[in-house]
Amino acid sequence: MTTRLWLFMTLVIAGLVGLVFPSRSYAIPAFSRQYGTSCSTCHLDFPKLNDFGKAFKDAGFKFPKDDESFLKAPPIMLGAPAQAELWPQVIYPGTIPGLPPIGLRFNTFFQTVSGNRNNFNAQLPAGTPGTFIPRTDFQPGYFSIFTAGNFGGGIAFWADDDISVAGANSNGGLGDGYLKFYNLGRVLKLPTDSLNLRVGQFELDLPFSPARSWNLSGWDIFDEASVGVLNGLSPQQNVNNGFAFTSPAVGAEFSGGHNYGGYHYSVAIVDQNTTGASASPANIAPANGVAFVSDSNFKDVYGRVSYRFNLERDPASRNEVQAAGASGPRDHTYLQFGTMYFYGRSVQRFSGALADGVTPTVITAREPFYRVGGDINFNYRNFNVFGVYLTGRDQNLLPFTPANGSLPTGFTASRAATFGGGFVEADYLARPWIMAIMRWDRVSSTADRVNALQFDPANLPPSSFFSPYSATRNRFTPGIQFLIHANIKASFEYQVRPQQIVYDPASGERLTGPFRTNTAVAGLEWVY
């Protein structure tokens, strides 16, 4: 129970830290250098992509047509193209980018928090120093390096790393690192761009990317994990699933279609690690000490389907990468619908006994879970409104200890752990260098609210910085962003946080009234 409590607190704190420490975002200056063009060729308010940027990404990080005529730094040939006719007697020829396609990024932040920020110390005995949250704070962000490009022959690559932070995944370190094989369908005589394969570590193909979000704080629903009710005075839920959509996936993904018009799909098969525990020491890992990190044989599956309707009357304009506006090319007016589904099986292992109730053994709870959701995205000229709704369900298997035994021998199904929520965001590009943002995030989780009651004085959490007042948490976040240059951005965000409340961990009595820890955050970011 203690371990689960710690995991729960770690997860919610990580989620809240995501509110004050902004999500990663990437524009690729290396592409600017390769093509001798401004960031705004592909990006609106970076890293938000315009339609051309989406097409560039869909094409494998190259211009959708006649790429070679735009490259200012010609690629290095790893073999003359004519060598391809001699394969398999020779190595199949490829290319590497002429310039090392490396981009660097750094950001720095300033936040100011409301007067309620230290209310959580009310839970501590009088005279006990608690966590101190200052009124204002400067905070350096990550220093990140990223590289992406094309190796010719329909093979693209991407790797990004927060090199200023040790650790991995959401704690810093390697973000995405993958190789992507484009247009594999041509081998099978399938339609163009109908089948791609991506292998490595990557963010799942979400409708809106947390890893490459332009907002200072992330979308809450994508940070939501599923930890069941731990509170001793409520029916328990033996659910301990650390999976969140912000976690990078490791595996393989098939995809096809385009993100700038028409259909798009993806199907991914990825490792499962819902406990967060390290795998046992690898005995077949590469000599450099890299370990495999799954905690289960099971492979999770993710799928997404979407369709985007470009709404221009003129079919030529509608089917092009960008629409032909009266004053120049622009993003299409479009309406996009999508759906996504994730299926996994969380694993928990316990010390138990065989059916005799005495002989020790390890018992394993395998709890299937799913996440299912839909998304919508509408764009008209400089106005873009979009949103996601997502719901999650985890099967709940409670350990069963027979009357004549002292250890559990198995599990019984009980009430599933569920949550739901999403967000709606509106972005308005008032000028090419000014974007106004308004966002509403909503997450509903009864388990989160019940767990906040903390009826276990013997196991106080490290911080109570998450005591939702109700099962439904609403957050409003207005913001504005300015491009000082195409590669330098100043961002401001005011987070109207959900109402919270602090309870006495022993009696459950309220120690405070409902309050909000509203926060104003400013960020300065550059990419090079």
Next chain:
Amino acid sequence: MTHKVLGVLATSIFLSAAAYAGSIHGKVSGVAGESVVYVESVAGKTFPAPTQQPVMDQKGLMFMPHLMAVQQGTTVEFLNSDSVAHNVFWISVGGNKKLGHNMGTWPKGQKKSFKFDNPGAVPLLCNVHPEMTAYIVVSPTPYFAVTDKSGNYKIENVPDGSYTVTAWHEGAKNKSTPVKVAGDTAAEFTLSK
């Protein structure tokens, strides 16, 4: 007698031609790269618009050529040779923002034309690719030239007479100087930013 008449006639023709045999040559210094030198408008004289239509291309995310000089009244054709959408616009002609214009966008292989009826420098831009830029310098007279990269120029067939000659360079201040053309005449310019 016939020979004498013919001789006088030939001499008259020769002398008339000599009146249009002048030129202006020199160098534009103080700046690097190509410049444009042109004769300002001449009071009481108009010049027919040329029929030739030069082409300003957009290729490889660049305007080509980067610098073009045309006579007032010239129609320039704008071609898109790229397989990406482009746009051509300018915010002023000779600094006059009322003469700004946006030509919209058109697909690969197609042209759009514009007739430049006002003299001055026209800075071309693309609103999709902000790094793209070029200049069209519209001369009020047919007497103009684009220098070479070292700044050397020669304007041919300038009738003898007194003129104001102006040198233009991207990002530099224009410089005008009176020039009395009598045959092959020198005019030097030193520009600064």
